[in-house]
Amino acid sequence: MTILANEVDTAIFNKSAASCSWFSMSFGFYNRGLPELKLDKVAEAEFPTRFGQFRIFGFAGIRPTETEEAVVLTMGDLSPASPAPLVRIHSQCLTGDVFHSLRCDCRSQLEIALDKIVAEGRGMLIYEHQEGRGIGLLNKLRAYELQDQGLDTIEANEKLGFAADLRDYALPAAILNYFKIEQVRLLSNNPEKVAALEKAGIRVVERAPIIAPELDTTTEYLKTKRDKMGHLF
């Protein structure tokens, strides 16, 4: 996914200016169970990858204050009559997904998720254009700078004025509704993601963990996710 410089600037401005109201609005979405979000499918095509043959979709989630984008890869029969599919909701991590960064485990999680979907011959990856748990690409790099000075990933986000996690999952829930998928086996270590999807009306019948091999460079990051964010692995 290409990020234009002006998009990044706008995202930083919008999110820092509106982070408080945006975050509290997201709880409103969950409480009502229906996201205030208009979903547009803008494209659909065949998508051969080195993992396997997928279909690729482009979606726009239009909210009153902003438009969020997501790319969806699907494989196999996802019709409502078929069993709950494996689903991975992955937040874009340019540094990990493209450059194979060893500061985080995102790329490993992405590869494990795609391998598991391909092994079953069916499933879905929802790839959200939400860098750095929603703070934006350049802010994530600023957070890395603070982490180099000794802060952990949550402390760094908070020092920059952001909540630890700005994601609300209204867009993935709307996408699952679009495909009429009511039940999923969620590929995730994050219990909050399970709770958020359930509040949005998607039944998580199983949480399938994704355990990326721990490296010297990811030990602290994974420890913070485990100890401070409740991730299970």
Ligand SMILES: [Zn+2]
């Ligand atoms: Zn990452």
